Amino acid sequence: MALSSTNHEFYMADLYTRQAASLSLLPLDSNDPEANATKAVKAHFVTPRDPVIETANGARLPAVPLAEAEKLNRFKDQAEHRPSRDGQSAIERNTADLARLQNTDDGASLDAQVTGQSIKAEAPLRTAIPPSKTHPLFPQLPLYGPPTMLRNLHSFSFQVSSAILSLAFLGTIVLGSLFTSIPLLFEHLYLRLTFRDPGKRRPFYEEEKRRQRIRKDATKAWERNQRWRQNRPSDGHQHGEEDCSGEEYEPMEGGKDPLICNVGYYARRVGLDVEEFDVQTEDGFIIALWHVYNPKDYTAVSSAHRTEDEPVVFSQDCPAYSSATLCQQYPVGKQKYPVLLIHGLLQSAGAYCTNDDDSLAFYLAKSGYDVWLGNNRCGFDPKHQMLSYNDPRMWNWNIRQMGVMDLSALISRVLSETGFSKLGLVCHSQGTTETFVALAKEQRPDLGNKISVFCALAPAVYAGPLIGKMYFKFMRIISPGMFRLMFGIHAFIPFMMLMHRWLPGTIYGALGYRVFSFLFNWTDARWERDLRNRMFQFAPVYVSAESMRWWLGRECFASQKCILATREEGNREEAEDEEDEAGLEEYFDNGKAHESEERRERGVEGEGSEGREWRGRNAWYDKQVPPFALWVAGNDELVDGRRLLRRFERGREPCVRVVHQKIIDEYEHLDVIWAMDMIEKVGQEVKEVLWKTALLEAREVCRVPEGCENVHFGVDPGGG
Numbered sequence: 001m002a003l004s005s006t007n008h009e010f011y012m013a014d015l016y017t018r019q020a021a022s023l024s025l026l027p028l029d030s031n032d033p034e035a036n037a038t039k040a041v042k043a044h045f046v047t048p049r050d051p052v053i054e055t056a057n058g059a060r061l062p063a064v065p066l067a068e069a070e071k072l073n074r075f076k077d078q079a080e081h082r083p084s085r086d087g088q089s090a091i092e093r094n095t096a097d098l099a100r101l102q103n104t105d106d107g108a109s110l111d112a113q114v115t116g117q118s119i120k121a122e123a124p125l126r127t128a129i130p131p132s133k134t135h136p137l138f139p140q141l142p143l144y145g146p147p148t149m150l151r152n153l154h155s156f157s158f159q160v161s162s163a164i165l166s167l168a169f170l171g172t173i174v175l176g177s178l179f180t181s182i183p184l185l186f187e188h189l190y191l192r193l194t195f196r197d198p199g200k201r202r203p204f205y206e207e208e209k210r211r212q213r214i215r216k217d218a219t220k221a222w223e224r225n226q227r228w229r230q231n232r233p234s235d236g237h238q239h240g241e242e243d244c245s246g247e248e249y250e251p252m253e254g255g256k257d258p259l260i261c262n263v264g265y266y267a268r269r270v271g272l273d274v275e276e277f278d279v280q281t282e283d284g285f286i287i288a289l290w291h292v293y294n295p296k297d298y299t300a301v302s303s304a305h306r307t308e309d310e311p312v313v314f315s316q317d318c319p320a321y322s323s324a325t326l327c328q329q330y331p332v333g334k335q336k337y338p339v340l341l342i343h344g345l346l347q348s349a350g351a352y353c354t355n356d357d358d359s360l361a362f363y364l365a366k367s368g369y370d371v372w373l374g375n376n377r378c379g380f381d382p383k384h385q386m387l388s389y390n391d392p393r394m395w396n397w398n399i400r401q402m403g404v405m406d407l408s409a410l411i412s413r414v415l416s417e418t419g420f421s422k423l424g425l426v427c428h429s430q431g432t433t434e435t436f437v438a439l440a441k442e443q444r445p446d447l448g449n450k451i452s453v454f455c456a457l458a459p460a461v462y463a464g465p466l467i468g469k470m471y472f473k474f475m476r477i478i479s480p481g482m483f484r485l486m487f488g489i490h491a492f493i494p495f496m497m498l499m500h501r502w503l504p505g506t507i508y509g510a511l512g513y514r515v516f517s518f519l520f521n522w523t524d525a526r527w528e529r530d531l532r533n534r535m536f537q538f539a540p541v542y543v544s545a546e547s548m549r550w551w552l553g554r555e556c557f558a559s560q561k562c563i564l565a566t567r568e569e570g571n572r573e574e575a576e577d578e579e580d581e582a583g584l585e586e587y588f589d590n591g592k593a594h595e596s597e598e599r600r601e602r603g604v605e606g607e608g609s610e611g612r613e614w615r616g617r618n619a620w621y622d623k624q625v626p627p628f629a630l631w632v633a634g635n636d637e638l639v640d641g642r643r644l645l646r647r648f649e650r651g652r653e654p655c656v657r658v659v660h661q662k663i664i665d666e667y668e669h670l671d672v673i674w675a676m677d678m679i680e681k682v683g684q685e686v687k688e689v690l691w692k693t694a695l696l697e698a699r700e701v702c703r704v705p706e707g708c709e710n711v712h713f714g715v716d717p718g719g720g
Contacts, residue, residue: 009079016075023053023064023072025386027146038386042076043069044282047444049138050404052283059385060284060311063141063396136566137556138400141546142489144392155392155489162488162545163495169486170493173471174511177518202525204676212530222254247271249294249366259505261380261537263290263350263373270357272365274373275300278383279413280308281405283397286383289410290349290373291417292365298329311385313412314450326370326418336370337694337702338418340410344429344458345551348380349373350538351428351673355531360426360673363683368705369690370418374410376402376434378491378542392489398550399430399563403438411450420698422452424690425626428673429639432456433563440564441622451626453659453693455686457672458633462570462640463561466521475552476559483553487545496540509533521637522668526675535674564620573618577650616654627659629689631672631682634665660689 021028025038037057043064045051051069053061145151191198199205249271258265264274277289286308293300330336341361343349352361352373365371377397387394397405414423427435435454438444466472475483487493500508513532516539517523524532550556560567628648632641641663648658664672664681672682684707691699691708699713 012078016079062283158488165486166493177514277306278308281409284385285377288375292371338370338423340372342427342431346540348538354535395490395544398547403434426455428457432459440620445624448624448626453627455629460639462643464637464640466637492545492548509536512536615651627657629660632663633667636669638669
């Protein structure tokens, strides 16, 4: 039965009110100003698959299911008497649309021709809806509405169950790591009792000893200099003491390492410093961005300038280079090209700052780059514009939100502060994952227009054999419901963060290494052992249980063995590639081709344009993708970097230009950032690749990084 115009208006207004109430920050109450100010008013689609909720006060709430966001916008349009389409009256259109909506499980599957809505990313807000299905590797996130007594009880029950069960799981891992350390302990004691030095078997034994002596001498010199500064006469220098104020990088901290989680402290030990910016993502999270600088040629900006900005990225009002805040401190021709570093899983960007002058961040900064360190959401101090720690919506995100939202916000802020149109991006492990995901043509491909080159260290795209270990397999076989019961719907094993705060740095560093070594099968053989405890002061950080479920649960990465393709797709491509390689071998062995009809259709032998197009039919990236440079750890069991290189070599990604690739056979997963010879094997090449791929307009106003004077711009750097 048709609805009258008046009744229809009330009906649509009621539907909109109820839908908004289910997506608001607080339960709606006409007498509560805060509840009304935080009422959901519309869904903003950051991408066609990533809606966020805008509230009445202009704030943002994070991910909601696509269908719920689309309903909110549809009901809002209908309640506001949006003009009729296709000759239908409003009542006829709304009645038909409501019937279709009620008869489908996913509002996103409504016929776009009838709803008048678009799946294009650039479509206006009210006409932008998600495609009819989501990628199988990125299933829908759960919906957590505003707090009610029932929802709070539900949330608390998960906190209690996860506190008990996840602590038991962590205890099992810790005991396992200690148990497997017993043979190593006895071996160490045996060597000591037989008057042999266990360290002599380490590959950098002599270099470690040399650096140890240098560090001890530097500590003594610092302490001596501090005494001199305290006792020096007011009229100047004291005889016999040396004033180091003329050095380009004068240390401002020194002495014995207190093992603290403070990037600025370790920067000051090598004559640099760090300022922290707060960055707001498009879904309201406040994340930390650290800027590394030389205090002798740059003055930190005011704290008011470093607060979070609006939840908008790549605004058209982004300052031109000449008016950007940072560049005004540098003379013309002496600006520094911006480089953003992103960390790996369970780490912070402090992982790039633990090796004194041999840290990648400090090395690039002293080479002449403007270095920025990006941290993902929550980190050491979870912050959101509106949500609190105990709200499950604070933790309702996975790798896609980290790439689409966090990475975009960080890049946007760096470009806004520096005034450049592009930057160099360096990522390790999970940082590469979020970038590979964000750049995909089904996610946020236009982000590639802001990146001059993407340097991937230990790229995490395909799973390595480690994913089959017993404890990882256990997390993969349990159901999503059991995973949430065991690890909760909030932070993943937050007890790790309590241990980080409570335990002394030495004990925590040693225990952290043992646990992560047990989990991920890596060793410290190539690290400077005296700095190992420092390395673990910047991990772990808060991550969501939902993101760990994406990595290790039964639906996504651990099961599919890839971040952007299902296992079936991957196996099919591998089989095609093996057939092609076998055919090529036969072709050259026999001097003629014995090719199947399918292989002739692909054009494999000649690798003509048709063959390349056929091989790239399932490509992940389009023409907006930036150049890639990859450093693969050859002894990495956590991820399979070689398989990613094969994907590029076999033409599966026709739009991707690999400007550098290198396999370091002896390296493990963390060696690409922590090995003692990392600067020689990785750092120097990263420095050169960043400069080779920088835009001409940037090179004209920037100083040439040290060691890049003879670098030829735009030339393929090659690689080993």
